Amino acid sequence: MKITRLIALIALVTITFSCKQESEENTAFAKAETPQFNVPFEKFTLDNGLTVILHQDDSDPVVAVALTAHVGSAREIEGRTGFAHLFEHLLFLESENLGKGGLDAMSARIGGSGANGSTSRDRTNYFQTVPKDALEKMIWAEADKLGYFINTVTDPVLAKEKQVVKNEKRQSVDNRPYGHARYVVGKNLYPENHPYNWQVIGSLEDLQNATLQDVKDFYNRWYTPNNTTLTIAGDFDIAQTKEWVEKYFGEIPRGEEVPAMEKQPVTVANTKRLYYEDNFARLPQLSMTWPTVPNYDKDSYALEVLASYLSKGKNAPFNKILIDEKQLTAGVRMFNFGSEIAGEFGLSVNAYPGKDLDDVLVGINEAFTKFELEGISQKDLDRIKAGQETQFYNGLSSVLGKGFQLAQYEIFAGDPAYITEDVDRILAVTKEDVQRVYEQYIKGHNYIATSFVPIGQTTLALEDSDLAQVVEEKIVEGAEETFDASIAADYERTPSSFDRSEEPAYGKTAEVTVPNVWEDKLSSGLEVYGIENDEVPLVQFQMNIRGGLLLEDINRVGVSSLLADLLMKGTATKTTAALENEIESLGANIYTYSDKENIYIGGNTLAKNYDKTIALVQEILLQPRWDKTEFDLLKQSTLSRLEQQQANPNSIAAIQFDKLIYGERSLLAQNSLGTPASVNAITLEDLKSYYNNYVVPNVAKMQVVGAVGKEKATTVLAGLNDNWEAREFTIPVVEVPKAPEQSNVYFYDVPDAKQSVLRFGYPAMAETDKDFYPAQMMNYRLGGGGFASQLTQKLREGKGYTYGIRSGFSGSTLPGAFAVSSGVRSNVTYESTALVKDILKNYGKNFTQQDLDVSKSFLLKSQARAFETMGAKLNMLDDIANLGISPDYIKERQAIVENMTVEEIKKLSDKYLNPDKMIYLIVGDKKTQMDKLEQLGYGTPILLNESKEPVKN
Structure with missing residues (x-):
């Protein structure tokens, strides 16, 4: 992945489909006829072989554009692995006509979701959802990738991106539990000459040995129009879009013919x-x-x-x-x-x-x-x-999900209509x-x-x-090659019939329609918020019951988490198995969990089964089973999870950072799961006491989105409202410490860690604070804007130190932290920390009108995407319900953006970004990295643990 975000691709899509489930036995599954659901598409092929699939959907003013090349790790050869994944990275950086920053820089200006990509064994895709007025810009940019890119790849660019990919491998494979398991399976399940014998990300050695000519040869062979599918889904004019596709893609030359991949099933001769x-x-x-x-x-x-x-x-x-x-x-x-x-x-x-x-x-x-x-x-x-x-x-x-699946069928089943x-x-x-x-x-x-x-x-x-034979990377100081990624490539531009260097203008401005929010308060005190949306025949819902860790005993932490888990383990009249069966037979999903402030119950279901699903929610909430056997199993499972957290550097960093931010004895500093000692001490009576005192409707808020109106949504809640007894109690006020007067460096030792996990920050403010949204805007160019941010540009793109880095404010109804977080190459731990410190120190001083213009452009134009998915609408309702903000908060935030000045950003930066009043936490290899951190000027690093290095047998 280009960034740490996973896109779930389903295995089902339809053109016109009516699904009716029948059973030979009685089940709880409703057998009502499912409404027809249409995903019409138009497919055509350009003379150069580019396959184009168009799907219109005008439900939101957005368009998803995806370019999928039929090349993954299976097209590579032994000794030159990881090339397809490397190109997933390279293709975002620069092209002849987009220039430095490439699609990433343009995404920030146009309010896109962020240029992203993924690589599998068999294909590589590049995708983004943008406001509809930027469609021509996206088609122009995607064509530049395919026909006007490879000349911009130089030795310095390749050297830098090798480091980024290596950091991704360290983060996703080398520095986490069981990271090498898939490598071992692949090497032994598939013969050496089988394309699935190696992993998609490749080996560090192969990446390091790749030459510029190797890379260019791979690109020229596989990234051709006749091996690529372009999908466009969303709100657009088909005739105009065809013209743009022909204009920008039509003159890109056809490549060599690409033979179909022959099926190569394998057998295992011996276990x-x-x-x-x-x-x-x-x-x-x-x-x-x-x-x-x-x-x-x-x-x-x-x-x-x-x-x-x-x-x-x-x-x-x-x-x-x-x-x-x-x-x-x-x-x-x-x-x-x-x-x-x-x-x-x-x-x-x-x-x-x-x-x-x-x-x-x-x-x-x-x-x-x-x-x-x-x-x-x-x-x-x-x-x-x-x-x-x-x-x-x-x-x-989402339109992106539809586009993905149409391409999937086209490439691997031969026809989008394979449905x-x-x-x-x-x-x-x-x-x-x-x-x-x-x-x-x-x-x-x-x-x-x-x-x-x-x-x-x-x-x-x-x-x-x-x-098993696994190659482990050694931590060696100064082992990585140096490069200057700022050096411009010198090349002869690829000829074109028109001037491609001129970026297309915006189309007609996308009009954002804020969803109509309805509200109700039931007699029990339960507040209900909803948005009706019948784009798909689904309903998503979530209820938060105020409390969570805030209502727990500091010496018995973990009660609310265990309670949330136990609620799903049967009801008074249903065993765990019977409850699961009813939920699944409805085609529904119900979940429960807790955090520092709430217990949650939510899920999704087919709209036709909404009433039956809510009836089960009512039963879960009002008739717990209190099964002792299930309780004991949950305690055992929780202890196992706590044990595993102590081996994951990212989990360690999150837990330790909370303790440093809030103070060791603050409830907000506690792990929601508890500790081994507290979990062992918790009894079933503790859960019942919490439930009887605090799981009540007058501190609960329900959000409902989907193909159900207000009347039905609230009528279905009548049973819950009538039978759920209210109770008044006070939620304790938790004091949050102020930022430290002097920075300190803290180190947690994980011997032989291949990366150092960084968490830098301080206690900041609640999301309800008047400065919260302006500070978020200030943070966009620092570390909240992905590839538009300085932290990413300098640590990833400039130095190759990291796979990803971000900063942001995490407040809710309670004050949260400002935090910079990243995983960096172990042997540049000090250098990365010092660079972050320098960026923070100079951010406000160096903030320009151009920075402000980019921030404003993104924040204003991205509103077109703000409410596309059901999940986004549910998040909107959650903000309205729990933060006390107006349903028109989008307009209020728009006014903040439009009126922001460079001077105000500088003031916010001075107020909230002082690197000399922060907590610096590093989780990494003490023996090679800790002592150097004294050079930061904040004294001797404070060691948080004494780790005894285990010895391999």
């Missing part, structure tokens, strides 16, 4: 058992992987059902055996992962501390045997399909199919087993396991 001592693991992990079939193979559909049935829900065979009976783990993950030329079926179990993975394997085999004897019922099959229907609609709630067959195959899966694929691909077949265990605990690995 392989491998183990690895993981520097960041606190829990032993067992994974097992079997080769299966590519995506869209007829058997892939039944394998998806098999994975879901075996591992999801209280009644799942694996949960019954491994969680309930043997109490070896808190959860089992199982998946069928199909790619273009091969597929795999896998499971992964993080066992409790000290559990022998041989015992886990015994439990796995017992769970498979249980399935063999019992099979899957029609009722369970219908339940799983009901969930697929809701997943289908969720994936189509007919796809849906038929999904709905055609039978009980017999599920049993058959289990026997054909899993039962008795060889597999790859990996045991990732904490250092020094190899006795927990499966017997007869061989040591």
Whole structure:
């Protein structure tokens, strides 16, 4: 990924589709006819081979543009891996006509969602959602990537981006628990000459060895119009858009013909058992992987059902055996992962501390045997399909999601209209199919087993396991090559029939329609806020009940978190399994969780099942089961999660930073999960006491978005309103410390960490403070604007120190922190910290009118995207309900932006960005990095822990 944001791509999309679930047995699933849902599209191909797919959707004044090249890591060769992912990065930087900053710089000006991309084994895509008036600009920019880019790649540019990609690998693979597991599976499941033998991100050695000519050859071979699909979805004029596509893409030359990828399924001759001592693991992990079939193979559909049935829900065979009976783990993950030329079926179990993975394997085999004897019922099959229907609609709630899936079908199924067959195959899966694929691909077949265990605990690995070969990077000072990324490329411009250096003008300004918000207050005191939107037949909802950590005993922290989890473990009349079955049979999802200020219950459901779903919410809230067995299992699971947090540098940084910001004994400094001591001490009576005293309607606020009006939304809540008793109580006021008078540096030792995690900041203000939004605006060019921010431009783009860095204010109804956060290459920890300090010190002094213009342009134009998705609308309601702001707050913020001056930004910077009055926290390798930090001028770093380095066996 170009930035740390994951886009969920669903496996279902439709042209005109009516889905009606039928069951041979009685289920809670409503059998009413589902309304037809249309995703019409137009497809055409330019003379140079570019495939173009257009989908109109005028529900919001936005357009999503995605360029998908049919090239992923599978097109690479051994020894030159990671190139497709490298180009995902390079293509945002510069092109001949966009100049330095490329699409990233333009995104900030036009109010886009941020140029982003992702790479898989089989494709690379580049995407962004923009206000409709910027569509021509986006088409111009995307064409520049495809036809007018490669000349701008120089040795300094390549050297810098190599460092960025290496930092991404350190962050996502090398510096986290079980990060190398997929590498070990890939190397052993697929033969050396198979395109899936290596990982998408490639190896550090291959990246370092890549020459400029290697990179140019790879680009020229694969990034051609005839190997690329352009999708445009949203509010636009089709005829005009076709003209623009032809103008900007039409004269880009066709490339060599690209042969279709032949299917290359694999077999495992003998079961392989491998183990690895993981520097960041606190829990032993067992994974097992079997080769299966590519995506869209007829058997892939039944394998998806098999994975879901075996591992999801209280009644799942694996949960019954491994969680309930043997109490070896808190959860089992199982998946069928199909790619273009091969597929795999896998499971992964993080066992409790000290559990022998041989015992886990015994439990796995017992769970498979249980399935063999019992099979899957029609009722369970219908339940799983009901969930697929809701997943289908969720994936189509944005124009980008629609565009993604149209491209997916085009590239890998040969036609965007593949939906007919796809849906038929999904709905055609039978009980017999599920049993058959289990026997054909899993039962008795060889597999790859990996045991990732904490250092020094190899006795927990499966017997007869061989040591897995993993290349670990050494931390070496000054090992990285130097470069000057500011050097301009010298090249002869690619000829064109018109002047491409002139950026197209904006179209007609997008008119932003603020959703109509309705409000109601029920007799119990429950406040309800809603937005009616029937773009998809779904409803999303969330209720927050004020309290959370704020109402807990400092010596017994974790009660509200356990309570939130226990609410989902059955009701007075339903076991956990029965409750899960009812929810899933409705195609619904209900969740609960807690944080420092609230307990939450929310979910989503098909609109036709909204009343039945809310009836279950009422039962969950008003009739807890108080199951002692489930309570004990939850405590065990929570203790396991706490153990694992202590091995994850990012979790460590978050926990330690809160303690430094709020003070060790502040409730706000506590981990919402609790501590091992507090969790062990909590009783079921503690949960009941919290519930009876504080889970009441007069401190609760409900938000509802979707295909339901105010009358029905509130009428359905009548039972909850009538039966939920109000109670008055006072929520304690928590004092938040002021910023320190003098900066201090704190260090938390994680031996051999490949990255240092940085958290710098101080206690700031609440979101209700009058300065909060102006300060957010001030922060846009500092670290809140992604690639438009100085922190990113200087630490990532200028130095290659990091994969990503950001800054921001985190206040809510309570004062939060201002924080700068990043993960940097370990051997530039001091240099990165000193550079951040310098940027903070000079930000206000150097802030210019151009900086202000870019900030204003983004904040004003991005309003067109502010309410596109249901999630965005739900967030809007949450702000209105809990922050006490007006439904017209967008207009109020627009006035703040329009009236802001450079001088006001400078004043805000002076007030809120003093690097000499901050907390500097570094989580990293003490022996190589801590002492140098004294050069910051804030005294000797304060060590927060004494870490005893484990020794690998």
